[in-house]
Amino acid sequence: MDIWFHPAKELNLLLKKAAANLPDFDNSFDPMIRPADPKFGDFQANGILPFAKSKKANPRSVAELLVKELHNLDEIDDTLIESSIAGPGFINFKLTPKFLHKWLLKYNNADSLKEAAGTFYNGKKIVIDYPSPNTAKQMHVGHLRPMVIGEAIQRLLRFCGANVICDNHIGDWGTNFGILIYGIKSENYNLDTPTENPLEDLERMYKAGSAKVKENPAIADLAREELVKLQNADPENMSLWQKITDISTAAFEKMYKIMGVTIDVTLGESFYRDKVERIYKELSDISLAQIDKGALVVFFKDDEKFKEQPFIIRKSDGASNYASTDLATILYRVEHFNAEEVIYVTDARQQDHFQQLFLTVGKWFGIKKYKMPDMRHVWFGTILGEDGKAIKTKSGEPIRLKALIDEAVLRAKKIVLEKNPDMPADEVQNIAQTVGVSALKYADLSQNRSGDYVFSWDKLLAFDGNTAPYLLYAVARIHSIFRKAQISLDKDFSAEASAPETEQEIALARKLLALPSVFELALSELRPHYLCTYLFELAGLYSSFYNANKVIVEDTAVMARRLMLCARTLRILEAGLRLLGIEPLEKM
């Protein structure tokens, strides 16, 4: 019998195969394999109950027939998998220590795990759109989520075999540049000799300009003129715009580096400014779009939700908007990158926009016979202020991302020093940097992305419980064991180590084998918090094992057995942390 990477998936197939051999079963039977409570087994099949009900049969006797047939199959080795029937008619499956051992020998490092996980996506071409900030604005706490969630998802997709392109669709074009350029000119601000924080200056000038535009129509006209000049490629305004973009990009890149955000291409809205005409023409030609109240809009008369909510794809003043560029963008991604799937990582408020976008693309691509990509909007809730309202740039004091990171690192440093009074200063700084930043990221990733949450320093910078430092600590302790024993983490244990024996060894090994089911779940919903929960539980089981079962012992057989478990736990914890965008430490 093969040692399957993903036992739940294989069992599901084999149960169907067994059922097909039995006259009492038919196609309506779905095994419904799920990970089980460890006290019952590794997996459970829930499907017998509804099936027996529909056939008016006794679930337990139906289950007995199926289990017997399953174990008659050549693919099943009774010394590797045990089945039992429990309760009203559940089938419980338990992987034996022998199976656990063989699996751990086979999937012994990140490469072998990645190779096996690659079958989930099999090279599917996916463009993922994140974090897509707007230029000329400083990053604040609101940018945390798209960065960390987008990064975790793209890494997970890549690990599971997708051919991913991270496309940073920055907001670098639009009406606000008229106001900003007006603001810069009215202050005679020199972009060539920028101050320490030029983005702060740009933001200030935009705010000042925006306030003036609101109260003075004459200034509004001036701002509009600047915008028209920019759109007509006036050299002076284009040069200003380019400098704004360069300043913003430089500042963003610094932040991406700190936050571990990796980007393949940056094709902002400005890139699509000459590509929207084709959109207007095509959508008009196929009568999908029409002029209404001066604007070009798409109606969805046959859609229950949007029948009275059109999608504006060109403003009545002739200018493009979010919808125009998003339509041009998705076409480009399909035509140029051959995207088979496009994933957008943005906040929840944009759900209507993306539903309308997807509806429009569905009709448009259908009529034009363009290759239809899968489209997913991965949305997340808002980070709220103490008042329960969204933290906004304009009102109140937004917490800058930089300040948040600095505070996190400072707090981490205090703890590192406390725990390691004799550590050299540069090492303290390195560890504090990783601990602080990863705590920040993990706090966001470990929550189900679809909820809002209230910002609090203590919450985002928590270092206890289900946090990055807890996981990093588990990793550091494993490294310490191997340092102490002077054994390589990549040592081949196949000759020396035997199957797990103690309660803690077995519990830990079983958890390690749950990884593929976690990938499957996290991928199906693109929710990184499932991976966080798993890693936390894994680290918890490791800590229990570590406490109860000493690794470096006289008995070489016991030591080899436990060292192998440590090495495998380390590899999975490290791989998992890296998927979350967290670089593990060897010491802390």
Place this chain on the structure above:
RNA sequence: GGGGGCGUAGCUCAGUGGAUAGAGCAGCGGUUUUCUAAACCGUUGGUCGCAGGUUCGAGUCCUGCCUCCCCCGCCA
């Protein structure tokens, strides 16, 4: 008015129609001559917003209601 989301322990949150609803924090009580105690073990704590319904089985699905947040034509 239409739509989306949220509501689970004192707090912050997990929970794929499945078995006695779980963690962390906080609280209480333990564990260190032993591989990193940033740890481990034990323990207290529940009207899963309310009311119906579907189901062998509902925190999970459906209907209605309540609280709060968000979106609903020229912002992104």
